[in-house]
């Protein structure tokens with residue numbers, strides 16, 4: 001809280017509202033009493049100017065391209081930490097000591113298996129079901145299996161549910177993949193790293209040993225860290241909104257998964273690679289740039305633009321370097337990477353993209369890496385969901401523990417009919 005206040009000169013009178021100050025970032029006008037005092041609402045579709053909560057987890061400065069988790073820059077975390085360290089940091093607020101990390105890793109590894117009955121759920125889906133459709137269902141279904149961690153008033157149960165979600169997501173995502181191939185599900189192997197275990201459950205088969213490739217393991221570690229949290233984005237806000245009614249955490253994360261699926265959000269990595277493949281040749285780039293600029297064409301350059309980043313996406317920088325590294329080390333030459341680099345070059349020098357501050361986002365290069373590793377495109381968003389589960393549970397825990405938390409209930413500007421009388425069907429003209 002500051003001594004500052006903001007005066008609003010409204011049609012219903014003049015009002016002063018407190019101005020709140022965070023540790024860093026823009027100050028906010030506290031308008032919680034606006035309606036009670038002035039009889040007016042604010043109008044902000046897409047929440048472009050509205051802070052929906054107080055949070056100490058992630059900070060983004062979109063102008064400067066800064067992304068901090070609990071104060072630590074994303075590039076340092078992507079370079080030096082394990083995914084378990086980042087998960088601990090987001091969930092508990094501090095980087096763990098070695099002992100805390102060992103205990104946390106042990107705890108997560110004890111929750112990696114899923115109830116055998118849950119496997120039956122998969123059999124209800126068509127083999128060609130999109131993995132996100134499967135995940136919406138099976139993650140929601142976890143609520144029906146783990147009743148001992150759905151009492152959200154108990155902090156211990158909340159933490160157990162959080163551990164379960166972080167631990168079981170890789171197992172469920174890998175099961176969705178295996179199911180689509182018609183291969184047997186692989187049980188987790190807890191001696192492996194979080195990422196190594198996931199790779200084995202995805203690409204291994206019970207008939208032979210699976211050796212984790214350290215280059216791929218490292219690339220996946222980075223991809224997971226880069227996607228772990230991103231403050232109040234659409235899916236995280238969905239998790240918070242669902243959780244604000246007191247819904248159980250498994251149901252809330254299923255809601256987040258549904259939101260993430262859309263092409264403007266987590267679905268962009270799949271859409272970006274499909275777009276690059278469709279372009280296919282650097283010669284066709286101008287045609288697609290022209291389409292992106294054409295107001296009458298709904299086409300957008302997927303993997304470009306961001307609501308918050310208006311200079312560059314710091315995650316995209318790490319992702320681009322990782323794409324170069326992985327393709328080189330795996331000795332893969334992918335013409336799609338050339339298309340991506342040339343498209344980036346042309347767009348960054350084009351007046352339209354400069355003026356609108358459109359830059360490649362995290363999803364522009366991630367698809368190329370995931371494709372090189374061997375994931376089909378429809379698995380990309382599921383991998384995003386796996387990593388973002390850590391951020392979702394951290395944000396959900398923070399919200400439930402926040403004494404200011406209320407059920408989320410936006411208001412509206414009503415533009416429909418005013419009251420009118422019902423007309424029986426035989427009298428309607």
Ligand code: CMC
Nearest residue numbers: 263264265266268292300301302303304305306307356361
């Ligand atoms: N290609 C062409 N034009 C674009 C693009 C794009 N990718 N993104 C924005 N614009 C234009 C848009 O047409 C609008 O122009 P005008 O002012 O003339 O109407 C202007 O830029 C502002 O766009 P907006 O849609 O109002 O901006 P937003 O903040 O609501 O949308 C966005 C942000 C990410 C949804 C959007 O940039 C987009 O659709 N990008 C492509 C999808 C994508 O890559 N999404 C992944 C985001 S990062 C990962 C994640 O968070 O999930």
